[in-house]
Amino acid sequence: MPLHSSVVAQSTLGLHSLEHYEPLIGASSLERISRKADRVRTMRIAHVSSTFYGGGVTELLTPLTLMQNAMGIETDWHLIQGTPGFFAGTKKLHNGLQGEDVDFSDTERAVYEEVVFENATRIHLDDCDAVIVHDPQPLPLISHFSDREMPWLWQCHVDLSQPFGPTLAYLRNFAEQYDGAIFSLPEYAQDFAVSQHFVRPAIDPFSPKNCELSDAQVERCLSGHGIPTDRPLVTQISRFDRWKDPLGVIQAFRLARQQVDCRLVLIGSSASDDPEGAAVLEAVKRAADESVIVLAVDDPVLVNALQRRSAVILQKSTREGFGLTVTEAMWKGAAVIGGNVGGIRHQIEDGWNGFLVNSPDEAAARIVQLLKDARLREQLGSRAKESVREKFLMSRLLEDWLDLLISYERIAV
């Protein structure tokens, strides 16, 4: 039986019963979602991705798969196994989809396709009623299931609005074998010759990263990690990835510190399928001075505590699939400064529930403004929390998925 003490909840995968959402979304929403679930209760769903750890896909699939199973919808989550060479290649594909001019060699292509083939021999999906494949890593799987009798959907969590041509052309061959493609936002889509769907991401308000923490728990957590709170904290929580612009964050912080005293915290864990992360982390450490705390740890409770305790939360991305770390910070009522890109623009209405910035200079100015005005921080933060409650909780994402599955149940392959 599940245990629900707060200590356990913070150490496990989270609460996963829809009933827990009732205080947040109300009884009528709960009932509407339950009725939709009844319509797909007999379906068996399989998700396929490349890791259980790190990155936005994991953050979504962990609660989604647990919630669906808790509702009686049999939902599996399969992983593909890769090699270092495989993940180095898929990282290039990921960067290519985001617009970088990448050189994906014939050997890398052979390794990519061969590893996916090997995994295909070991993943058995005959009994499923729908298969959802996530991101580029397992994308070619579908080639090895040509006698499939159920819909296959590719969910692309990457912004495809300005892809590198050769990368897109190559992956299009696989994507168009699917029955549908799912994007986070309409402007990220590509004109694949398949049905298009949109499911905006969401956060799990009961996960260790997002659940309520008392002030005492927050202070204990920060001091346990050696993070002093003698000066206001300015924090960016993000993988060490150059699209997250950690060096731009350090630059903005240096400018801001000329006017207000503060401390910068940069915290992130490299996704286990991201070989570039270590190099970016090294560059960040070289650029940091003694006012900057750099932590490469994977501790969701620490992230939670930092989002609650920091005076300002930054997410100064220069490209962003959606920006779940922005959602998480807004859910805690934080004053958030986000890069004026991608999904961050769907979350932050500039000057209303946060700030959008286009440069380190702009970021620095907003840091100074916020650090000098506690009332403004509180005002933006409380509006931020309300907008997440309305639009970006897992209960809304679950409902989007139920709608999508219902539509595919009707038009079975």
Added chain:
Amino acid sequence: MPLHSSVVAQSTLGLHSLEHYEPLIGASSLERISRKADRVRTMRIAHVSSTFYGGGVTELLTPLTLMQNAMGIETDWHLIQGTPGFFAGTKKLHNGLQGEDVDFSDTERAVYEEVVFENATRIHLDDCDAVIVHDPQPLPLISHFSDREMPWLWQCHVDLSQPFGPTLAYLRNFAEQYDGAIFSLPEYAQDFAVSQHFVRPAIDPFSPKNCELSDAQVERCLSGHGIPTDRPLVTQISRFDRWKDPLGVIQAFRLARQQVDCRLVLIGSSASDDPEGAAVLEAVKRAADESVIVLAVDDPVLVNALQRRSAVILQKSTREGFGLTVTEAMWKGAAVIGGNVGGIRHQIEDGWNGFLVNSPDEAAARIVQLLKDARLREQLGSRAKESVREKFLMSRLLEDWLDLLISYERIAV
């Protein structure tokens, strides 16, 4: 279709057709194994473990699952997802099973059981004909499948000969719900009230870690990692784990260097479910001087190259489940010095195909002896290779598994 160029083979999960073993084991063995496979061809098998990366379980399950599927035996490999708190707890259970006096708190127990429960809701095994669960991490899964109609086996890769009493008593409750327990060696077993089976580990001779490399490939690989070969290399390849005694290795190396010039290489990757690895790695780095190269990387081709190029391979474990790194080194014809413990004693016959040692002093003496006698190194190495060919290749392990599955098919639950 699988590609078989050497470049691809070294970057993918390996060759996985039994036919590739014919030059190594002969046509009659191949035919005998194929006949056994025919008898279980209609079974569907599921393995469950905690990671695709790092550790001996992965080394065995990657080729085994691929080979079985290549033979037409539907074999899945499911992973359980954990949290940092979960893996910290299961590491304690692992250490407790190996005899350490561990304090496994009620909270850790609650987290352990809750995380496994959460995974159980998401792993659907109704269609399987046999389920094999590996090591302590997913052990409690069986509690949540009480209406199962197929045999469940627990494969314990840990030496249970001298366990910490409370740890064993706790895990026994779960282990005895299974239909059978599988150990690597008879002396590692416990008297659980279930059937007992023994499957010795084996290596995949076609994996990137074990496949043939030319001398030029070996030199290129070592120089690419900055490993000089101006002096003889003494190498230990092992996770940074105190049971592998890396500090004892450094001590032995220092003693040996008083008599012969050489260089020590310590290389290993922390398994992703081993939170203690980082601390051991730090201790090793502190103890190392400029003649010691410490590499925390996960590069199977580098391991392969080092096993082929080193004058002496050490595996100075003080506890050892089986010691696959010993098997791998012996397969390359290396002169191996192993700790006189566990499975290493089943592989090395002291003075015949390697050396067994009981202390850093003994290890130092054997290092000196081997470095001074090239003919002895070659003699031991060639016998080492032959003994692995006879007893420790994946084809033998596959046959053990077929025998086991045949026995359970006859006595279905």
